[in-house]
Amino acid sequence: MLARRALLALLGSVGLPAAALEPLLARNAPPGIDPRPYLVSEKFDGVRALWDGKTLKFRSGRSVAVPAWFLAELPSQPLDGELWMGRRSFDALSATVRRTQPVDAEWRLISYRVFExxxxxxxFxxxxxxxxxxxxxxxxPVQQQRLNSNAELRALLKQVVDAGGEGLMLHRADAPxxxxxxxxxxxxxPVADAEAVVVGHEPGSGRFAGQLGALEVRTPEGIRFKLGTGFSEAQRRDPPPIGSIVTYRYRDLTPGGKPRFASFLRVAEAF
Incomplete structure (x- = not known):
């Protein structure tokens, strides 16, 4: 709760909407977690979308431009889930759902994987x-299952990742x-990830002269560090703006809470 308040305050300081954090958001699971209190499902690499019975919206609260036939197949009751185009298809999905005028043929490839x-x-x-x-x-609906041991959890994780999936989600079965x-x-x-707000740009040198060298970011806990790897050439020429939220990967944390071997993954999909 404290981390959420911190990020809400940080978002407010850079002019971003607090509505972006209203849905339930996951923390990273510890490696040796006992899965028995949880329902376990695949983590879909999609775009979070909330249906209120009339309008489909991003985490930011902005409406998604959706074909009428897609909306007609949604029930009247509110849903929370991910728009999904398939494993390893996030970039194509992101381009599709960002369009102000939906392309029907592209939306025919999308399903709404609901989990709440x-x-x-x-x-739950x-x-x-x-x-x-x-x-x-x-x-x-996302398929949920019970697992009896961490060994079963690790085996399922390997199966999903080997098939091109991102990982697993564990939701407390008794959760309100x-x-x-x-x-x-x-x-x-396999590798942890988290979100942070961009607070600065460090210019590049050498082959990156005149481009982005690193992003300076700040976590919800107020920890600042730099992301200098993981960017495409296009992202170095046109980096995520100050105030945007980015997702980064890291191996583990230092005693002071800084991520080790952190690298940029993408701009977070609040849209």
């Missing part, structure tokens, strides 16, 4: 069971509805 009922009753296990009854058309960054929802990936 924002107005549902009971704990009960809400997930209700979600499973809503399958049809573009709506595809919640919002913001929380231990009720965890992500497990």
């Amino acid at each position: 009922l924002p107005a549902g009753e009971g704990d 296990e009960r809400r997930a069971a209700k979600l499973a009854t809503l399958a049809g058309g573009v709506v595809m 509805l919640a919002s913001g960054r929380s231990d009720l929802l965890l992500k497990l990936k």
Whole structure:
């Protein structure tokens, strides 16, 4: 909760909407976690989208430009999930959902992988069971399963990653509805990732002269560090602007909380 407040304050300081953090957001799972209290699912590399029964919106609160036929296949009750085009297809998906005029042929490749009922009753296990009854058309409830040991969890992680997936999500089966960054929802990936706000640009030198050398970023906890790797040539020429939220990968944390071997992954998909 404190981390969420810190990031909300930081977003406010750079003029970004607090609405971007209203859904439940995951923390990183510890390596030796016991999965038995959780329902486990694949982590889909998609774009978060919230359906209020009438309008489909990004995490930022901005409406998604969606074909009428796609909206017609959504139920009247609110849903939370990911727009998804398939494994390793994030860039194509991002380009599609950002368009102000939807391209029908592109949207035919997208499904809505739903994992929460924002107005549902009971704990998450009960809400997930209700979600499973809503399958049809573009709506595809995320498959949840119980695992009995960390060894089973690691085996499933390897299976998903080997098939091109990002990782796994662990949602407390007894969790009430919640919002913001929380231990009720965890992500497990071969390499950890997190989000930070861009607070500065460091100019490049040598072959990067006249381009971006590194981003200076700040975490929700107020820790500042630099991201100097992971950028494409286009991103070095036109870097994420100050105030934007970026996702970075890292191996582990120093005793002071700084990420080790951090590299830029992408601009966060709040849109």
